[in-house]
Amino acid sequence: MVTTHRHTSKPSGFILYALAFIFSFFLALPWVSAKETPKPPPQPWQIEGILAALDDSYPKVKLYALDKLARYKLQDLKSVLKKPEEIAQKSANILNDEKEYLDVRGTAARALGNLGQAATKYIPDIANILKDEKVKANVRSGAAAALGNLGQVATKYIPDIANILKDEKVDSSVRSSAAVALGKLCL
Numbered sequence: 001m002v003t004t005h006r007h008t009s010k011p012s013g014f015i016l017y018a019l020a021f022i023f024s025f026f027l028a029l030p031w032v033s034a035k036e037t038p039k040p041p042p043q044p045w046q047i048e049g050i051l052a053a054l055d056d057s058y059p060k061v062k063l064y065a066l067d068k069l070a071r072y073k074l075q076d077l078k079s080v081l082k083k084p085e086e087i088a089q090k091s092a093n094i095l096n097d098e099k100e101y102l103d104v105r106g107t108a109a110r111a112l113g114n115l116g117q118a119a120t121k122y123i124p125d126i127a128n129i130l131k132d133e134k135v136k137a138n139v140r141s142g143a144a145a146a147l148g149n150l151g152q153v154a155t156k157y158i159p160d161i162a163n164i165l166k167d168e169k170v171d172s173s174v175r176s177s178a179a180v181a182l183g184k185l186c187l
Contacts, residue, residue: 113146148181
C-alpha cells in the first residue's frame with residue numbers, strides 16, 4: 001500500500017510568542033490601576049517613635065525620623081497628637097542648630113513646612129535661614145520648600161523668596177525650591 005505523506009503546518013514561533021504576550025497582557029489588566037492607594041494615617045506608637053528619634057544623638061536617626069515626619073500632613077498628626085507644637089519646636093531646634101548635619105537641618109525645615117499652624121511661630125526663623133548666604137544650599141532649599149508649604153501665613157515673605165529666585169549667585173537647588181514656593185504661595 002502506498003501512503004502519501006501529509007504536510008501539517010506548525011504555527012510559527014513568532015505567532016505563539018505574540019499570542020502569549022496578548023494573553024498575559026489581558027490577564028494582568030484587571031490588576032493595573034493608576035490610582036495611588038492612600039497612605040494610612042500614622043499610629044500613636046509611630047509618632048512617639050519619631051519624637052524619641054528626634055532626641056537621638058545619631059544624625060542618621062534624626063534624618064530618618066524627620067524624613068518620615070515630613071511625609072505626614074498636619075491633619076494626620078492631629079488625630080494622633082495632642083500637641084503638634086512639640087514636634088514643631090523640636091524640628092525648629094534642629095533647624096537652628098548649626099552643629100547639626102546639613103541634611104538633617106534641611107529635612108527639619110521640610111518637616112516644619114508640613115506642620116501648618118503649629119509651625120507659624122517659627123516662620124521668621126525659616127525665612128532667616130533662607131536669606132542667610134552663609135547657610136549651605138540644602139538647608140536653604142529646605143527652608144524655601146517649608147515656606148511654600150506653609151501657605152498663606154508665609155505670604156509676608158514672598159518678596160524675600162522672589163529676591164532669592166532673582167539672584168543668579170544663589171545655588172540652583174535653592175532657586176528651584178524658591179520658584180516652587182512662590183508658585184504655591186501665589187495661588
